[in-house]
Amino acid sequence: MSNIELNDKKIQILEVAEKLFSEKGFDGTSIRDISKMAKINIAMVSYYFGSKERLLEALILYKTSDLKLQIESLLHENLEPLDKVNKLVEIYINRINCNRGIYRILHFELTSKKREENLAAFAELKKGNLKSLETIIREGQSKGIFRTDVVIPLITPTILGTFFHFHMNKPFFQELLHLNTETLYNDYIKNSLTKHIQQTIKALLVYEN
Template sequence: MKEEKKDQILIAAEKLFSQSGFDGTSTRAIANEAGVNLAMLNYYFGSKDGVYNAVVEKRLGDFRQILSSISEENISSWDKLKKCVDVYADRIFNNNCWHKIIQRELSLESRTEKSDFIIDQLMKNVNEIQKVIQEGVTNGTFREVDTELTVATIFGTKYYLLNASVLASKLLNADLKDHQVLEEQVKPRLKRHLLDLLSAHLRRL
């Protein structure tokens, strides 16, 4: 029951943070949205900052566990990278609220404790993918490449599609605000593109 209530609060907080931002969201509004009392929210998370950090840690921590488990599998470096791309592409289109929260903080001109916290958590996930690529370079599966910029290419494609969605919709001739279009057209297309790109860039002839 305790974990169920905590999850309710985090789901409500994620929704409200994405709609109104951190400053525009109150702990009372989160409690009301979650159907719990304010005392319970404060007991579990201590403050609005605590709720915010918990949302970030849950989303990025869950993804990190998946990436980490892939990197430990007894399969080729290329198969690991394919799995990472597959999971990544699935997740980036499945939670628009979460990506709004990330973009809202990272687009601010001045860095804040929250943006620094998000960046620190994101880098842990970036490092998991970077580790898979570097493993392939080390064992000879992949060519010697700029690992950091290769990772930036993967993440940069996602940022373009989600954060410049009007322009990307025209470029792809697909409505990126339509969830069905994202699922049935854009996501499979993105997976094929990233794998084709990475195969040509990384794999030895």
């Protein structure tokens, strides 16, 4: 399943599934709903993906495998450890902001309903990304730049948690920060929110002067 071959019909089904899952929730969406909206026979959807869980797994891999590639290639860039961490934050926020629907499903609905054991591919992806983050932080520690008492598995939830709290309270922050258009809101995430998260992670990692 991790190397799913995608044709136009499969991609069409995945795009529709993402839209419906993010609007109606995973449990609130049926294979019938997806096939109807995608205008593809229900038997064909079942033939391609088997079950709704397998469809979700394919959707996760389709939407997040490029994140994995970006993080892995970052490891080999000729940058200082702190610059790598800053770039990692940028990559995460950019990917999540571009795929809010699927990430909302992953980080809220699924984890809260303990469905993650069915999503081995997603668990593997997270482990791989954590390993990459660990490599960057260990490099910084070996150079004496990063603290040795950092709890590495808590770095990713610090990045994601800040983003999701901000996004889940979108109307509040739009009013508070005068972000009354979608462009202003997205620019704020790309610049100010990303910078705030970078500063937060730096404070966790770097020794105080």
